[in-house]
Amino acid sequence: MATPIESLLSLKRWEEDQAKNRFAMLLKELAIEEGILEELEQNYALSSEKVKNNHYEPKTIDKIQELLVFIEALVNKIHQQEENIRNKALEVERARGFLEEATKERKTFERLDERQKEMIKKDMDRKEQKITDEHASARHGKKDVGETG
Numbered sequence: 001m002a003t004p005i006e007s008l009l010s011l012k013r014w015e016e017d018q019a020k021n022r023f024a025m026l027l028k029e030l031a032i033e034e035g036i037l038e039e040l041e042q043n044y045a046l047s048s049e050k051v052k053n054n055h056y057e058p059k060t061i062d063k064i065q066e067l068l069v070f071i072e073a074l075v076n077k078i079h080q081q082e083e084n085i086r087n088k089a090l091e092v093e094r095a096r097g098f099l100e101e102a103t104k105e106r107k108t109f110e111r112l113d114e115r116q117k118e119m120i121k122k123d124m125d126r127k128e129q130k131i132t133d134e135h136a137s138a139r140h141g142k143k144d145v146g147e148t149g
Helices: 007-053 061-148
Strands: none
Touching: 007 061
16 A cells, blocks of 8 residues: 655655765774875884984985975875865765764654554554445445335
8 A cells, every 4th residue: 555655755765875885985984094104104103213223324414305205295194184084084984974964854754654554554444444334325225124124
């Protein structure tokens, strides 16, 4: 038994699915960004460790400057990556909000659809009962007419 709300409910389910997909995609992108940051931080730690423990023994000042420029570039990349992660985390939170709203709307429309189906069923049951009562009255009336006639 179809209700007028079913097409809206179908739209709300589609919107919720879209919000779920967007949220999942952004979570995956955030994980990738965090992986990039982790890799940058590991490179920084290894390079810093080489300098601190004299594992890296440059023979010239040029080599020392090269290493320092490399480390400085890593630090800049790390800061940029942290900014990327903050921005992606904000997108994830916005997507989470859209998903929560879409889920609430879908649930609301599901409840409305159920109520409408219940009302339609009750109305059909009343109509069936009325028809049954009319038939019973008609049969009873024929019996009365047959007995007196």
